[in-house]
Amino acid sequence: MTFDNVCTRYLVFLAVLFEEVAFCLPQIGSSKPTDISATWARYLKEPLGGPSPLGLNTKRDKLYEMVSSKAAARLKEIDPNEKPEHTTAMAIENAQKACAALVTAINPQQTGVQLLLYFDEAHPLTTIYLPGTSQPHYYALRHTFTNLTNIFVIFLSTTSALSKLATPATRHPSTRVTGGNATLRAPFAEFTLQL
Numbered sequence: 001m002t003f004d005n006v007c008t009r010y011l012v013f014l015a016v017l018f019e020e021v022a023f024c025l026p027q028i029g030s031s032k033p034t035d036i037s038a039t040w041a042r043y044l045k046e047p048l049g050g051p052s053p054l055g056l057n058t059k060r061d062k063l064y065e066m067v068s069s070k071a072a073a074r075l076k077e078i079d080p081n082e083k084p085e086h087t088t089a090m091a092i093e094n095a096q097k098a099c100a101a102l103v104t105a106i107n108p109q110q111t112g113v114q115l116l117l118y119f120d121e122a123h124p125l126t127t128i129y130l131p132g133t134s135q136p137h138y139y140a141l142r143h144t145f146t147n148l149t150n151i152f153v154i155f156l157s158t159t160s161a162l163s164k165l166a167t168p169a170t171r172h173p174s175t176r177v178t179g180g181n182a183t184l185r186a187p188f189a190e191f192t193l194q195l
Contacts, residue, residue, distance in 0.1 A: 001131055004088050006140040011091035013071040018098035020067050022105040033107040092147045103150045115151045122155035
């Protein structure tokens with residue numbers, strides 16, 4: 001699997017995630033942008049009500065299962081004879097449209113960043129490598145987000161190995177980092193306490 005293949009898979013998953021969340025938003029009760037975050041968190045923790053044959057207990061479980069299965073179905077629809085560049089370009093376009101639709105569903109005024117997406121305990125993402133390379137899938141996931149706007153992504157980790165989550169200095173786009181002037185790998189902040 002190539003770097004572009006991994007990026008395409010992430011883009012397809014994110015497009016479906018954004019679509020499903022936009023679909024669920026009317027069900028959470030609050031349409032005020034300032035309340036959506038807390039209301040959404042409560043909604044995801046709600047039990048499904050009744051036993052589930054798949055072992056799904058909460059609406060979060062159900063959402064993840066639905067997004068995973070729909071993303072897998074979309075990935076199967078990709079023509080293997082299609083040029084990878086075209087497949088990736090289509091995945092980028094679909095993810096951008098889905099992200100924009102979700103941002104509009106959250107707040108039609110769309111001023112600034114409207115969507116915060118975080119990955120808790122992100123350090124395991126650095127241990128799965130692309131075949132035949134020294135690049136973890138984590139780099140592909142980070143690269144994926146360069147194609148999306150109005151979104152702020154945070155990778156959280158309790159590990160102290162920040163260097164595994166940062167772009168190597170030699171490949172970093174910041175002169176401050178490549179010039180050796182940065183004492184902490186940008187854009188990371190290290191807290192000595194649990195938040």
